[in-house]
Amino acid sequence: MAPSVALYTLGCKVNFYDTEAVWQLFKNEGYQQVDFEETADVYLINTCTVTNTGDKKSRQIIRRAIRRNPDAVVAVTGCYAQTSPAEILAIPGVDLVIGTQDRDKLMGYIQQIQADRKPVNAVRNIMKTREFEELDVPDFADRTRAFLKxxxxxxxxxxxxxxxxxxxLSRSRSPETILQQARQLVEAGYKEIVLTGIHTGGYGDDLEGYNLTSLLWDLDKVEGLERVRISSIEASQIDDAMIEVLNKSPKMCRHLHIPLQAGENSVLKRMRRKYTTEEFGATIKKLQLAMPGVAITTDVIVGFPGESEEMFEEGYRFMEDLGFAEMHVFPYSKRTGTPAARMEDQVDEEVKNERVHKLIDLSERMQLNYAKRYVGEVLDVIPERDYKGAPGSGLIMGYTDNYIQVVFEGSEQFIGQLCRVKITEAGVNECRADLIRVWDETTVSLRSESGAVRA
Ligand code: SF4
Structure with missing residues (x-):
């Protein structure tokens, strides 16, 4: 019988991507993947350390794996493994800690542990690493959207x-391997590629004469690729050349996620963010002018140390004025080891909660306003799944290029196909639409002046 592996991922999209890459390593060795709740020969936990809760949750999952099968090899990778290998190895039953690099050596370590049952700490200093870790991810569990790190x-x-x-520190993947991977994903049937990274906006900083704009132009030429989405970008990276490719290439999604984090300058400064609200606001306004209808989403941290009521209110007005299509709002959470955790004037949890709710309400209002602009418009959607995961409902859902979640009547066969719909009703989290047609491979979508597509 084939050996089995159970994988568990905590944290962000990049971690999920890395787990897919690690799964390929096991697959190449003939492993079958089983559910994490089942008995497996190897358990691999890809951990998160972004908050103190991430550490705690990671430890709980590690212990759960050890209880499930004490004879299994328990391997721990990811951010928490990188920052606290000794803490993890101190948990009886952990066999391997490998951090956020050297994952190509993973299978060798597992064989070694299976032979001699001696725990291994394979974590090396990450600050010295300047090379991007090349790992292949040719397909994903979700067949519609492929992530490309x-x-x-x-x-x-x-x-x-x-x-x-x-x-x-920031490392960029070479353009050649990105393009090769993009072509491979298109061949595997993916229509949309989401460019991801830890700080995607930093792409190209370590490359000579090549940046994110150059990469977008090269991806524009990949035949068969319908959509390119950037998971996140910094306001400071959006210059005229970037706006030109976003506007001119029909493949570039009219959706940009630009983290703001705070809407008041003294808070931004204490966060050590590299822009002022004036600079951020000017970029957003420029984008909105140059790309009518562009959906701009953002992240905001509420209750950062020293954030007074006045600072919060000023930030609130700033965000309202910019008119985001959606905001992801997080209460500030102390992360041990960071300068902010040692700052005085930590904000009371109750105050934080209250501010979080105010901003969520604002986000929902802005989401609805944004969606309402599209009622009666014709847009392209790539359906991802049955509505609410219930097959047979006759309803399917997916996202437009400007990230409106759309639900419409259609067959499951349309999942993964480019469909043209007319928006009939706007909602905060989802809009209703009527299907107009399903595009075939040879159809080219056309954008109108307003940024919508023509039927
Ligand atoms: S929050 Fe700041 S330090 Fe952390 S990944 Fe983003 S840009 Fe880097």
Missing amino acids: IQEGCNNFCTFCIIPWSRG
């Missing part, structure tokens, strides 16, 4: 964030 690490050292210590 283009960058690793971060040089920013925001005061609330531990990530540079767990992922190291």
